[in-house]
Amino acid sequence: MSASSVKRIGVVGAGQMGRGIAQVAAAAGIEVVLCDASQELADKGKAQIGAVLGKQVEKGKMPAEERQALLDRIQPAGAMSAFGSADLAVEAVTENVEIKLRLFKEADAALPPGAILASNTSSISITRLAAATSRPERVIGMHFMNPVPLMKLVEIVRGVQTSPATYESVRELAVRLGKTVITSEDRPGFLVxxxxxxxxxxxxxxxxxxxxxxxxxxxxxxxxxxxxxxxxxxxxxxxxxxxxxxxxxxxxxxxxxxxxxxxxxxxxxxxxxxxxxxxxxxxxxxxxxxxxxxxxxx
Known part of the structure; x- marks a missing residue:
């Protein structure tokens, strides 16, 4: 899978990081499914993105039409079953290994067989998360910095099982999102x-x-x-x-x-x-x- 073939991504978690990832992906022309534990939380996440972009419109930094087009590319969802046509999913929930393992198993079951599963974790072992899935070679760390729309860096983390093709696809995608990439092996805390x-x-x-x-x-x-x-x-x-x-x-x-x-x-x-x-x-x-x-x- 090449970065240009990524047409639709799923984001797990509509908190601050998940919203930021959804926003930059939608700004790059990618369809996004923004998922949280309930439809209400996912809807709230999209509304918060809209409010942030609304301020940019008020300041003359973004045309209103561009804001609406970006928001139209974000679909809120209360369950990962909506990831059925996603090319890649990014998990962006709290830094708790047990929660991440559970959500990785759910995302693995919901995604198409060839899709990539990434984590925005800032410290938890990618190798361990990958081992909980049926696609360990297509699991990778994609650590965005906070706030995602403003910070230029993405730290890509290769687990023991991560394939070169997965790494290259995610590296290209990060560049497509306007980010600069650094690469870390799977060690505690990674680089940053x-x-x-x-x-x-x-x-x-x-x-x-x-x-x-x-x-x-x-x-x-x-x-x-x-x-x-x-x-x-x-x-x-x-x-x-x-x-x-x-x-x-x-x-x-x-x-x-x-x-x-x-x-x-x-x-x-x-x-x-x-x-x-x-x-x-x-x-x-x-x-x-x-x-x-x-x-x-x-």
């Missing part, structure tokens, strides 16, 4: 999160040890390292539950205590303070996602 998560976790340790304030830590990274966001701000954007899940994968699978998650990160997740998506993480956010203060003021 193997570097990023220890950085974010070390900022958590520095904060809990009182080395500096959240504002100082973030300003230090922005102005001293020329990063667009500080580590605590970025963790809040990613979602602290996701950061913790990846840190736990690194710690467990690499077996090195340098990857152990900081207690402050565990505590915030336990409190349900997961970052911007809950309105509170290391910082407190208003309804527009703007910071209004720190969470841990005493």
């Amino acid at each position: 999160n193997r570097i990023l998560i220890p950085f974010l976790n070390e900022a958590c340790f520095a904060l809990q040890e009182g080395v500096g304030t959240p504002e100082d830590l973030d300003a230090g990274a922005r102005l001293g390292l020329n990063h667009p966001m500080g580590p605590l701000e970025l963790a809040d954007l990613i979602g602290l539950d996701t950061v913790l899940a990846i840190a736990e994968v690194l710690h467990r699978d690499l077996g090195d205590d340098k990857y152990r998650p900081a207690a402050i990160l565990r505590n915030l997740v336990a409190a349900g303070w997961l970052g911007k998506k809950t309105g509170r993480g290391f910082y407190v956010y208003d309804d527009k996602g703007q910071k209004t203060g720190r969470s841990l003021e005493r």
Whole structure:
């Protein structure tokens, strides 16, 4: 299968990442089935894409006709049975291996025999996911960055079983979607999160040890390292539950205590303070996602 032959894709999960993947695929002229646990959630996901694009229309960055044509290419669905004519499916759900394994089995059963099954996982073994399917040679990691429509990178991850033809088809598809590709072998955290998560976790340790304030830590990274966001701000954007899940994968699978998650990160997740998506993480956010203060003021 070549990238140009991909006419229809399925996206599993209508959350932030799934919506972004659906949007960029539809913008490239590909028909998309956006699936979630219920028709209501899938419809809501499409509506949120429409709202984001509506703002672009208001600002004169997109013609209204183009917005409507893009939305017309997205079909919401409450079950993966709608993937029957898809050439490729991308799973984009929470970073939990048991959930992903269950959904991979369901997607494998729903997809045509020749279709590719990809995961947007940021840390979980592609080899393990592939082994749960009847098409292990056509399973691959296709890790988009957040927010998908703005970030140019796609990290492709080859499992032990991934065939060269599958890799090449997915690489070409990523380029068709306007992305730059990097390739990782199937190792914990792959390339991006193997570097990023220890950085974010070390900022958590520095904060809990009182080395500096959240504002100082973030300003230090922005102005001293020329990063667009500080580590605590970025963790809040990613979602602290996701950061913790990846840190736990690194710690467990690499077996090195340098990857152990900081207690402050565990505590915030336990409190349900997961970052911007809950309105509170290391910082407190208003309804527009703007910071209004720190969470841990005493």
